[in-house]
Amino acid sequence: MSQNKILVTGGCGYIGSHTIIQIIRNTDFEVISVDNCLNSSEDTICRIEEITGKQVKNYNVDLRDREKTAAIFEENKDITGVIHFAALKAVGESVEKPGWYYDNNINSLLNILWCCEKYDVSNFIFSSSCSLYGNVSQLPVNEETPLMPTESPYAHTKKIGEEIIKNIIHVNNVQTISLRYFNPVGGDYTGKNGENPISRPNNLVPFITQTAAGILPKLTVFGNTYDTRDGSCIRDYIHVTDISDAHVNALQYLLDGKNESNYEVFNLGTGNGVTVLEVIEAFERVTKQKLNYEIGPARPGDVAAIYSDSSKALEKLGWKTKIGLDEMMDSAWKWQLTLNQEKEMKS
Numbered sequence: 001m002s003q004n005k006i007l008v009t010g011g012c013g014y015i016g017s018h019t020i021i022q023i024i025r026n027t028d029f030e031v032i033s034v035d036n037c038l039n040s041s042e043d044t045i046c047r048i049e050e051i052t053g054k055q056v057k058n059y060n061v062d063l064r065d066r067e068k069t070a071a072i073f074e075e076n077k078d079i080t081g082v083i084h085f086a087a088l089k090a091v092g093e094s095v096e097k098p099g100w101y102y103d104n105n106i107n108s109l110l111n112i113l114w115c116c117e118k119y120d121v122s123n124f125i126f127s128s129s130c131s132l133y134g135n136v137s138q139l140p141v142n143e144e145t146p147l148m149p150t151e152s153p154y155a156h157t158k159k160i161g162e163e164i165i166k167n168i169i170h171v172n173n174v175q176t177i178s179l180r181y182f183n184p185v186g187g188d189y190t191g192k193n194g195e196n197p198i199s200r201p202n203n204l205v206p207f208i209t210q211t212a213a214g215i216l217p218k219l220t221v222f223g224n225t226y227d228t229r230d231g232s233c234i235r236d237y238i239h240v241t242d243i244s245d246a247h248v249n250a251l252q253y254l255l256d257g258k259n260e261s262n263y264e265v266f267n268l269g270t271g272n273g274v275t276v277l278e279v280i281e282a283f284e285r286v287t288k289q290k291l292n293y294e295i296g297p298a299r300p301g302d303v304a305a306i307y308s309d310s311s312k313a314l315e316k317l318g319w320k321t322k323i324g325l326d327e328m329m330d331s332a333w334k335w336q337l338t339l340n341q342e343k344e345m346k347s
């Protein structure tokens with residue numbers, strides 16, 4: 001790969017930061033980030049530097065601000081690709097504050113696409129989500145599976161986002177890949193980076209690790225009467241480093257001109273459906289921690305079961321997952337221990 005820049009939006013966030021690390025480990029690209037730290041902190045940039053030994057500049061800019069976003073492109077005329085992670089992502093919160101979700105996720109996307117066109121950046125990767133499939137009747141889900149109605153405004157922003165991209169790139173030269181993630185979990189193998197939500201976590205695994213660490217009193221399993229093997233919901237948990245590696249492959253695929261059309265979609269999952277109770281069992285076994293949990297009511301908006309057929313990503317991007325559930329749990333716990341240590345040192 002040549003020495004050009006990749007702009008990562010949401011680079012202080014969970015998947016963005018891990019992807020920056022994998023880009024630096026595996027390519028010669030320089031990476032810059034734009035993140036207003038709505039759900040993160042610029043400490044992450046220091047963590048990236050500590051892990052990779054490379055400096056990464058973060059522009060603390062709200063992507064809804066077109067002028068300030070354009071100024072980043074103006075200052076960095078050698079951007080060859082954009083990976084657009086920045087978005088609000090909490091399903092429940094999006095039900096409570098839909099306007100905020102549409103405003104943030106859609107206007108950010110429109111601005112970044114506008115900049116790509118204006119500054120001739122022709123490679124674009126979009127963070128999409130399996131949530132846009134909705135309540136599907138056939139599993140596993142592949143890219144041809146018809147989309148059912150979305151269950152939340154968050155999921156809707158991803159569905160609309162994909163539509164907007166398709167319509168806009170129809171008239172410009174931005175080659176785009178949408179990557180539909182299933183459930184990213186875990187942290188970098190060094191234990192020095194992981195998921196670090198600034199407020200109470202919504203996702204299962206940080207909730208588990210914070211409960212085991214005594215930060216949260218108890219985990220509630222949302223429902224045990226679903227039509228699944230143990231009654232709890234089934235998801236396709238995938239290690240964040242595997243997700244990050246897929247972005248590196250997707251970027252290379254676009255740069256090599258291997259894409260068959262200017263818009264392609266790939267699922268990123270392991271193909272294994274795992275129940276919530278199985279995740280808890282794996283966490284307890286791997287980390288030797290006893291988790292305080294109880295069974296509670298189902299969470300509104302949850303689908304019973306979803307997991308991926310990711311064979312298209314294997315065939316075209318040469319990508320498949322390498323990391324299993326035990327390592328997902330182990331790395332998530334390692335990261336929680338790092339956070340605990342840092343907290344102790346501060347107090």
Ligand code: NAD
Nearest residue numbers: 010013014015035036037038039040062063086087127129
């Ligand atoms: P995250 O919240 O950790 O990271 C997103 C980052 O974007 C945050 O650091 C936030 O501060 C930043 N951001 C948000 N709005 C912004 C704005 N207007 N301007 C500048 N920065 C802004 O989330 P994540 O888990 O890393 O998710 C990254 C992407 O992947 C999101 O688009 C999310 O919807 C998508 N995704 C996540 C999951 C998941 O379970 N984590 C699953 C599927 C898809």
Ligand code: UD1
Nearest residue numbers: 089090091129130131202203204207220221222233276302
């Ligand atoms: C959802 C979306 C995903 C989206 C992500 C962003 C679906 C199918 N997936 O993931 O695409 O990008 O949100 O946040 O819509 N659980 C508990 N107790 C808890 C927390 C979670 O039992 O305290 C259960 C949930 O019911 C679910 C599983 O754990 O079955 C995973 O939940 P979570 O981590 O929140 O992710 P999803 O909702 O699956």
